[in-house]
Amino acid sequence: MERKNKTTGKVVGIVANLVIVETNGPVAQNEICFIHLGQENLMAEVIKIVGIKAYVQVFESTRGLKVGTSVTFEGHLLEVTLGPGILSKNYDGLQNDLDKMKGVFLTRGEYTDPLERDSLWNFSPIAKVGDTVYAGSWLGEVMENSIPHKIMVPFKLEKKYTVRSIVQAGTYTVDTTIATIKDDEGNEIAISMVQKWPVKMPIKAYDNKPRPFKLLETGVRCIDTLNPITEGGTGFIPGPFGTGKTVLQHAISKQAEADIVIIAACGERANEVVEIFTEFPELEDPRTGRKLIERTIIIANTSNMPVAAREASVYTAMTLAEYYRSMGLKILLMADSTSRWAQALREMSNRLEELPGPDAFPMDLSAVISNFYARAGFVYLPNGTTGSITFIGTVSPAGGNLKEPVTESTRKAARCFYGLSQARADSKRYPAIDAIESYSKYLEYPEVQTYLEKNLGKEWLGQVLQAKDILLRGKEAMEQINILGDDSVPLVFHDKYWKSELIDFIILQQDAFDKIDASCPMNRQQYMLTSVLKVANTEFKFDGFEEIGGFFKSIINIYKQMNYSEFQSEKFTQYESELNTLVSNKQVNE
Amino acid sequence: MERQAFQKIYTHLTNITKATVTLEAGDVGYEEMAIVHGRLAQVVKIMGKMITLQVFSGTEGIPTDAEILFLGRPPQLKVSDELSGRFFNAYGDPIDGGPEINGEIRDIGSPSVNPVRRKQPSQLIATGIAGIDLNNSLVSGQKIPFFADPDQPYNQVMASVALRAKTDKIILGGMGLTNDDYLYFKNVFENAGALEKIISFVNTTDNPPVERLLIPDMALTAAEYFAVDKNESVLVLLTDMTLFADALSIVSNRMDQIPSKDSMPGSLYSDLARIYEKAVQFPSGGSITIIAVTTLSGGDITHAIPDNTGYITEGQLFLRRDTEIGKVIVDPFRSLSRLKQLVIGKQTREDHPQVMNAAIRLYADASNARTKMENGFDLTDYDERTLEYAKAYSEKLLAIDVNVDTETMLSISWDLFSTHFSKAEVGIKAAITEKYWKN
Numbered sequence A: 001m002e003r004k005n006k007t008t009g010k011v012v013g014i015v016a017n018l019v020i021v022e023t024n025g026p027v028a029q030n031e032i033c034f035i036h037l038g039q040e041n042l043m044a045e046v047i048k049i050v051g052i053k054a055y056v057q058v059f060e061s062t063r064g065l066k067v068g069t070s071v072t073f074e075g076h077l078l079e080v081t082l083g084p085g086i087l088s089k090n091y092d093g094l095q096n097d098l099d100k101m102k103g104v105f106l107t108r109g110e111y112t113d114p115l116e117r118d119s120l121w122n123f124s125p126i127a128k129v130g131d132t133v134y135a136g137s138w139l140g141e142v143m144e145n146s147i148p149h150k151i152m153v154p155f156k157l158e159k160k161y162t163v164r165s166i167v168q169a170g171t172y173t174v175d176t177t178i179a180t181i182k183d184d185e186g187n188e189i190a191i192s193m194v195q196k197w198p199v200k201m202p203i204k205a206y207d208n209k210p211r212p213f214k215l216l217e218t219g220v221r222c223i224d225t226l227n228p229i230t231e232g233g234t235g236f237i238p239g240p241f242g243t244g245k246t247v248l249q250h251a252i253s254k255q256a257e258a259d260i261v262i263i264a265a266c267g268e269r270a271n272e273v274v275e276i277f278t279e280f281p282e283l284e285d286p287r288t289g290r291k292l293i294e295r296t297i298i299i300a301n302t303s304n305m306p307v308a309a310r311e312a313s314v315y316t317a318m319t320l321a322e323y324y325r326s327m328g329l330k331i332l333l334m335a336d337s338t339s340r341w342a343q344a345l346r347e348m349s350n351r352l353e354e355l356p357g358p359d360a361f362p363m364d365l366s367a368v369i370s371n372f373y374a375r376a377g378f379v380y381l382p383n384g385t386t387g388s389i390t391f392i393g394t395v396s397p398a399g400g401n402l403k404e405p406v407t408e409s410t411r412k413a414a415r416c417f418y419g420l421s422q423a424r425a426d427s428k429r430y431p432a433i434d435a436i437e438s439y440s441k442y443l444e445y446p447e448v449q450t451y452l453e454k455n456l457g458k459e460w461l462g463q464v465l466q467a468k469d470i471l472l473r474g475k476e477a478m479e480q481i482n483i484l485g486d487d488s489v490p491l492v493f494h495d496k497y498w499k500s501e502l503i504d505f506i507i508l509q510q511d512a513f514d515k516i517d518a519s520c521p522m523n524r525q526q527y528m529l530t531s532v533l534k535v536a537n538t539e540f541k542f543d544g545f546e547e548i549g550g551f552f553k554s555i556i557n558i559y560k561q562m563n564y565s566e567f568q569s570e571k572f573t574q575y576e577s578e579l580n581t582l583v584s585n586k587q588v589n590e
Numbered sequence B: 001m002e003r004q005a006f007q008k009i010y011t012h013l014t015n016i017t018k019a020t021v022t023l024e025a026g027d028v029g030y031e032e033m034a035i036v037h038g039r040l041a042q043v044v045k046i047m048g049k050m051i052t053l054q055v056f057s058g059t060e061g062i063p064t065d066a067e068i069l070f071l072g073r074p075p076q077l078k079v080s081d082e083l084s085g086r087f088f089n090a091y092g093d094p095i096d097g098g099p100e101i102n103g104e105i106r107d108i109g110s111p112s113v114n115p116v117r118r119k120q121p122s123q124l125i126a127t128g129i130a131g132i133d134l135n136n137s138l139v140s141g142q143k144i145p146f147f148a149d150p151d152q153p154y155n156q157v158m159a160s161v162a163l164r165a166k167t168d169k170i171i172l173g174g175m176g177l178t179n180d181d182y183l184y185f186k187n188v189f190e191n192a193g194a195l196e197k198i199i200s201f202v203n204t205t206d207n208p209p210v211e212r213l214l215i216p217d218m219a220l221t222a223a224e225y226f227a228v229d230k231n232e233s234v235l236v237l238l239t240d241m242t243l244f245a246d247a248l249s250i251v252s253n254r255m256d257q258i259p260s261k262d263s264m265p266g267s268l269y270s271d272l273a274r275i276y277e278k279a280v281q282f283p284s285g286g287s288i289t290i291i292a293v294t295t296l297s298g299g300d301i302t303h304a305i306p307d308n309t310g311y312i313t314e315g316q317l318f319l320r321r322d323t324e325i326g327k328v329i330v331d332p333f334r335s336l337s338r339l340k341q342l343v344i345g346k347q348t349r350e351d352h353p354q355v356m357n358a359a360i361r362l363y364a365d366a367s368n369a370r371t372k373m374e375n376g377f378d379l380t381d382y383d384e385r386t387l388e389y390a391k392a393y394s395e396k397l398l399a400i401d402v403n404v405d406t407e408t409m410l411s412i413s414w415d416l417f418s419t420h421f422s423k424a425e426v427g428i429k430a431a432i433t434e435k436y437w438k439n
């Protein structure tokens, strides 16, 4: 789309952040333009073209803008800048480095460089002169924090090339030419460590994308044990306000066994981002012992920041994820909340006076969401290594009603459903995931089952299904008890109910704010599930329903202490033997 | 009235609706203020030469040959220490008979704070109300609304919270206040001898509803002055945000925008977030805390206004009449302060988080027992005890007329635990139970 002369135009209409521009030359859909308001240049994106009129959504406030103001079209789409130095950064939705901005308040028209042009990177070559390379081929690498950051042939170069030259190992700035490559016609191209890519286009520098098959440990029992997500998998967390979506996402981002975690705070609270800024530099990645912030990228486009940039923010985050995936890394991408992104689309579609779909959302909402989720995935790179983007988005259904368009569209796109229940949140049963309604489609994948069997043993899947079954039976028993009354049902109903409560309290519930309980490694999860199921499979002798409740309450109490203790510590084993005594005293002896 | 010799005056309106007027004019900025027939108005749409203005006080009686004068600026407020102790209308003009304010002119509705320039809130705000301090502690820099039915004493509760909180300034943004409530606030503030730290921007039910749209921005511009320029802790009270949102829907409906849920504009979330996100803790010590009121209709929190509010604010305080004790309580089930974990057990005693959770869990057991009872089932001994406990808990802790310090609240909770339950039933970590259990 590069043009010799930039197309220009003049503002002819303004409604909030929708501006109509009369143009004097070619423009492209989604092209970026700048509106020159006094000293400020307001960035905007073309979202509709009618004759010579371009409708643009401005990424800033349009206060004070007048008809006649001049506009320049840039000849490219909304792009991100890719290169070493992205990790640990705090960006806004358009990849401006927030830390570089002056002043307490965001200034309109201030755009900052996403990278550090002066920093030196210790480069070591991977490719050799004469190698045949394609878009995404690894030419060399630098260490970014502790991550080997590959310097790749820019994704925009679509042909086959030969490496003509490559610099020696040494320290260079990102803009230094580190290699030259040549296409078949003999055109030479200089490659630096920086490249650009339009955010709305998926980066496809991989050979193929198989179905995900590896478990991605999150440390959350309710996910890993009952409804596991996979490396390269997709999941979503819908729930009414205050039910724990953000706390759950933050917990996952702290504990998950990913190389890089990208958090897109999309139209949510600024204080929640500040929490990450504050905590992540202090907290350690349990696997590497390095600070969490070193493997984290934050895209903060909070609810009070410009709405159009909110829509861009999720794409910016996804593109950064794809960039790092192409280096053979395991990326976990979180977006909170995808509903805000959908609302941004709705606001614009309404201003454009498009024919609205359900709840005034745009007609193509479902397609937009599906296309986005489809960019996640596990991939084989051309050099035989693998990379993945696991994506988990939250959904904030209006009125808590899961039948609304954003939830329904997301349900079609995501493979794991972690529905948060108001009732569970109200009774502080956190994380409030409704284990009966929720699902992981991956549990049905034969390749995932094989993986689980290999890594967690032959019995594991059966145990998981049994736990789910007990929860369901318990719920049914509870309903019966509520209808018929405590003493009008057989004792076995109480037994069933309390066994499900045991699983609820010990496996499902997890205290995100307790140092030890917050993160539960898989071996511990397995140990606990096995132990709890053993109790659930035990036949007890009770005289009345009141005794059943009392007994299970004390068991639950001891198990809880175990969850709060260091795994296999002295205290832990002490509680365990206390528990065993209690259980064997009540158990029916054959 | 502002008028300068060189300003062009227009005298022909082409369209008039209930809230807007349209005319042909040039060189007009988006969101610029204007005076239409002596009434303040703001540019909301520009299409070529056609300018549409929203007239805040409504268009009744405006003729097509009305005089229109553009002011060349967005809505503004003069800020200085002189604001203290004063009462203003939605335009920032004094309504207390006092003199005009001298000060620096600031545009209202200013840009957002850069998130990396914020500090994590960490300062507890004590109110003496256990339903708040024990179960839903407030933190400076937080934004939180009361959800209440219109017949509940939310303004009274808010006023006592404001006066007990130790802040440098209290800024009241009153929207659609009844004259009685306006006078009530004036009285309590005066009687508390706190007038010099209070600033009020008030739109009463006597004023046109659309004017309310300016109130939050006025109040928050003043708040930013004190929090940023003076490093003060500022508490902003916004009541009633439901009436603010109603005004938004009036305007958007009259501009023919496609309404989304409950006839609210599709941008309701962003509109409300822009206001609530002004709550902030600055590293320099200044802070803005927002306590708002969102009235519900028939307790329905799925309505678009409370629903969007809940998604934006850091929790909500739910007022409910407990018929058993005949008092209004802060409902422990639906209420939530999301910032409480930043302070409880840290600025308060170590047992606070566990005590709070256990107390609420037992209260939940009581509500299950009550359902059982209402369905005509026999209650177990445990059920009976939870019911007794719930009544005492409600009376001694949840009722809004409680005024004690947090340590006392914890002590009352342990009393209730040991009176009604065994240690195992309470289920708190052994280390803590051993230390605080009352024999």
Ligand SMILES: Nc1ncnc2c1ncn2[C@@H]1O[C@H](COP(=O)(O)OP(=O)(O)OP(=O)(O)O)[C@@H](O)[C@H]1O
Pocket (backbone or CB within 6 Å): A239, A240, A241, A242, A243, A244, A245, A246, A247, A248, A268, A396, A430, A431, A432, A510, A511, A512, A513, B310, B311, B312, B336, B337, B338, B339, B341
């Ligand atoms: N796992 C948990 N353990 C303890 N408390 C929790 C947990 N999850 C959530 N909470 C409580 O619930 C509150 C709200 O959680 P969170 O902010 O994650 O909700 P949300 O679903 O993201 O809401 P919103 O849609 O409004 O953003 C938290 O501040 C915390 O008090």
Ligand SMILES: [Mg+2]
Pocket (backbone or CB within 6 Å): A245, A246, A247, A268, A336
């Ligand atoms: Mg959230």
